[in-house]
Amino acid sequence: MTVLVAGSTGFVGRRLCPELVDAGHEVRAMTRHPESYQGSGVPVGADVADVNSLRTAMADCTAAYYLVHSLAETDFERRDAEAARNFGRAAAAAGVQRVIYLGGLGEDNDDLSAHLRSRREVEGLLAAGGVPVTTLRAGIIVGHGGISWEITRQLVEHLPAMITPRWVRTRTQPIAVDDVVRYLVGVLAEPDTAGRTFEIGGPDVLEYVDMLRRVARIEGRPLVVVPVPLLSPRLSSLWLSLVTDVDTTTGRTLVDSMSNEVVVHDTSIRDFVPFEPLSYADAVLQALGERAKASHAS
Template structure:
């Protein structure tokens, strides 16, 4: 099958493209900088905000993966909505038969953060073009380069003592990036996943504070955490910017989302694509190992 990946050079895309190729698909890697793309697949220029250019990039593709978001922009909700509309129109015009989108967990009945509301809106806008959409909703994805994971790791490694806001007691269901990719590849071969929303997560449901403590234990660090009610989302995002590499705009969006519990309520995907996902500790070890290997290559 000829498949296009929008966001091929991103955190998920650069892992997904080689797995799709290994599964026998012909991969077209869409990026705004095809001249510098060195990953799997044939690079092609594409801008999700330009529907006319997208039609050419999508031509001949039976399925497409949409892995694009603008979380670090102040107007990310509007930008993501505009991009989804353009992509949906172009996919329909190009004759695409399936869109696969990676969204976020969270109950629709909750007071969702702007970040999670935007993910829901993108789901709807992609489907509005008439092409069947398969949405995988995930919480924190653990892997080198993932914003939420890197924030967690950097907090643990840089702050042995933390005074934290209440959101550290919100529950989430983290999943290893390798398992997310495995699900993304798997839905393409399962016709019953077309037009469905499917929730993915690892086997562990943890509070954010538990996640940090387990990272500290794996790294052999001592970590003291005390949560207080006085840190507003704005102050929390500025605090994150001081301690981690996360910019203020992205930090604010992440902090707002951490008020929402993000756990799997419908495990239907486990029947459709059966395998045993990694535990949180296994995912952390894999992410740390990938980071150590990258550092070794850079120093060689």
Template structure:
């Protein structure tokens, strides 16, 4: 059954965006796929050219839109906090002028009373700035998203594949709650134009809270058929860690540092209200890893 709701998805060519656009269009929803280069777009939905960092491009993209999904961030920039704040404020204002009735945002987990990293602090600020002009915002807060093409998962995969043994800093003992990308897409689609989700903040995650070291160990077993030896190092700063990641993976230093800064903060789910709004059991971590590896193999790439 086709939906009468018109949805704009920002970041439509990204890891989450392209999957969400496909999911929504397959379900009969009219989707505008927002990208800076619509002439190059080959995915699902109707391509529309706009840039959250160029406010004058937003009105045309948002015209007639009921729900806007905001999936933009600037982790590959040193000044990402200022850039993301300005973009969120501009987008929220443009959405209000266009009569958008809901903004859906994928943010980051983390307790309010924690000393949040700049990355997580920025995600939290974006939540409020998107709604500053009056459009109700639905927030889904997640930790590591596991799926082929995701930056966090790609870090994990490359580390366990390329290293015969791993020197790990203290932050690998921090607990997190990874979630399969399939579940993220299911939750995003499920809260769009859902009256029970309007203006709400939900925490989303897989069924297991685990340390980053646990995640690396399981990923190594599944990708390599064996665990890799681990050597803990008491002192390895985020900056040194980011240079280390840049040496052994193809993740750039700035993105790596901004991600690692967040890994000293425990990010686990305490509130499971999302299960009442979008029912269904989330996938275990092992199944999420299996799917990510299978999708990579399906593209003809070695795991």
């Protein structure tokens, strides 16, 4: 089938496109700069802020993936809402049969961060156009180039000892990026997943501090963690921007979300896409290996 991928050049999208091509689909890689696109699929120029460009890009598409977010912007909630509204309307106008969206884990009855609330809002706005939306909700995605993973890796590699805020005790269920892609490709082949929401994660439920310690152990690095309960979200984000290459705005957005537990409670996705996801340790090794390969190639 013909499939559009919005966010084709992003962390997940650039991995998803070649897998869709390998699965036999005709892929349209949506980008604002088609002239410089070098990934899998056929590049098509479109912008989520321009409904007409979206309709043209989606013409004759059976399905469309939505992998877009604006974390680096201070008004990301407004931007993401507008983009999702445009995408849902354009999909309906173009006759797209289903949309597949990668969202975020988190309990609806929890006091969700602005980031996670925005992810929920996007789910509804995509569906408001009338096209069935399949949502995959994930927590931290482990893979070379992923923001959350890069924060983890860089903290471990730059600081043999660190003071940490309360959020290091929050539980999460990390998942390897290759497993996320496997789920994204898999649900497309299952018509019964249309219009449903699924939770995806790896086999390990860990506190953030455990994730840091496991990475340190895998890399053979010393790590002393000293919790500081009064370290505010603002100071936490400034701290992250000082010791990692994540900008303060993105850091603050992610830090706010780290107070929310993000674990899988519904495993029904495995009824449709059955496989054994990688452990956290194996996902880390894979991410480090990909980084080493990229560094060697450059």
